[in-house]
Amino acid sequence: MKFKYVIVGAGLAGLTMAERIANVMNEKVLVIEKRSHIGGNVYDSYNDDGILIHNYGPHIFHTNDKGVYQYLSKFTKWNDFWHRVLTYVDGNLVPMPITVETINKLYKLNLSCSQVEEFLKEQAEDISEIKTSRDVALSKVGRDIYEKIFETYTRKQWGVDPGDLDTSVISRIPIRLNRDTRYFADKYQGMPSHGYTRMCENMVANKNIKIMLNTDYKEVIDQIEYDKMIYTGPTDEFYNYKHGKLSYRSIQFQFETFDKEEFQEAPVVNYPNDYDYTRITEFKKLTWQEHKKTTICKEFPCSEGEPYYPFPTKDCKARFALYEEDMKKEENVLFLGRLAEYRYYNMDAVVRRALDLFLEVSS
Numbered sequence: 001m002k003f004k005y006v007i008v009g010a011g012l013a014g015l016t017m018a019e020r021i022a023n024v025m026n027e028k029v030l031v032i033e034k035r036s037h038i039g040g041n042v043y044d045s046y047n048d049d050g051i052l053i054h055n056y057g058p059h060i061f062h063t064n065d066k067g068v069y070q071y072l073s074k075f076t077k078w079n080d081f082w083h084r085v086l087t088y089v090d091g092n093l094v095p096m097p098i099t100v101e102t103i104n105k106l107y108k109l110n111l112s113c114s115q116v117e118e119f120l121k122e123q124a125e126d127i128s129e130i131k132t133s134r135d136v137a138l139s140k141v142g143r144d145i146y147e148k149i150f151e152t153y154t155r156k157q158w159g160v161d162p163g164d165l166d167t168s169v170i171s172r173i174p175i176r177l178n179r180d181t182r183y184f185a186d187k188y189q190g191m192p193s194h195g196y197t198r199m200c201e202n203m204v205a206n207k208n209i210k211i212m213l214n215t216d217y218k219e220v221i222d223q224i225e226y227d228k229m230i231y232t233g234p235t236d237e238f239y240n241y242k243h244g245k246l247s248y249r250s251i252q253f254q255f256e257t258f259d260k261e262e263f264q265e266a267p268v269v270n271y272p273n274d275y276d277y278t279r280i281t282e283f284k285k286l287t288w289q290e291h292k293k294t295t296i297c298k299e300f301p302c303s304e305g306e307p308y309y310p311f312p313t314k315d316c317k318a319r320f321a322l323y324e325e326d327m328k329k330e331e332n333v334l335f336l337g338r339l340a341e342y343r344y345y346n347m348d349a350v351v352r353r354a355l356d357l358f359l360e361v362s363s
């Protein structure tokens, strides 16, 4: 059988492209995926106790992109979910991101919104040239909050001191000078009512789409006839590491089930200073599933394992720039997604990228 398109990787990037090619262009597409399931990192499944878990860590959909929200809403309904995160500091659970409530709880104060603004200004350090994530945090919240909330968490997450990390890492964490304790401020937020995997299955329910699981594309690609490839796997692997390996941060997920209905106060609790894990997620608080037991997941960041977060060091950026030169020369391969483009994408951003790429391809 000949395919117009072969897609490597059945994550959200690959599946969005497959869905568009099959439904809009009415062309045949083959998706090759090395894991035993579709969905990539958004994959969720029922564990042995019948509790829906996110196998690759908690995924919360949030976006201001109406087009992406409308697109995914064709394949799922949503639970009206607003994410909340608490952080365990000095024996207290305080809301994240930093809000007026966080400051008041942390310092046992009762300040108004404008007083918190003043408080943070007094704490903030005057740093002439902001070069690292530590500079960003110190200039926004000062040393005490930096040490309580950001320093050790960042070291656990990335394995290096915030002073050695790009400004992009900590600047993503918003500070809110109000009492809104929702984690995200985006207009559209939710959980697919029957899970991400069901949403993904609905995306590819088209006879034009064939899916080959448990297969590294390199094992079979020579025997497949196709016109164009859309590659969503790691770029360095595609080029047999000719410019060296790109670094990623990985995570080991440790799941535990308890014979009680509830484990913790919020869907996610961060542990910046205590324990080796960074955070604990309680899935029932994300999915609203009713069950007598509850399953949690502890996250232990590490350098070896599945590539999850691109490591934003200068060396890796330079190495990727060399791969980018090669990518531009490819005539029959399009690179898409968080591995191929070596950048962190949220779910909405990767779907937007795929929808835009499809428009380019189909025009």
Ligand SMILES: Cc1cc2nc3c(=O)[nH]c(=O)nc-3n(C[C@H](O)[C@H](O)[C@H](O)COP(=O)(O)OP(=O)(O)OC[C@H]3O[C@@H](n4cnc5c(N)ncnc54)[C@H](O)[C@@H]3O)c2cc1C
Pocket: 008, 009, 010, 011, 012, 013, 014, 032, 033, 034, 035, 039, 040, 041, 042, 056, 057, 058, 059, 060, 061, 062, 215, 216, 217, 218, 232, 233, 234, 251, 308, 309, 336, 337, 338, 339, 345, 346, 347, 348, 350
């Ligand atoms: C721990 C964690 C938490 C996250 N939480 C959120 C969140 O709360 N909200 C949010 O919006 N986003 C979140 N994200 C980001 C989200 O997971 C990504 O946006 C999304 O998964 C990107 O999709 P993708 O298709 O680019 O990559 P992936 O999902 O990684 O898909 C790529 C696929 O390619 C396959 N592949 C790789 N190499 C080969 C090969 N040689 N042959 C065949 N197949 C191959 C892989 O197995 C994988 O299935 C989170 C990410 C992580 C890691």
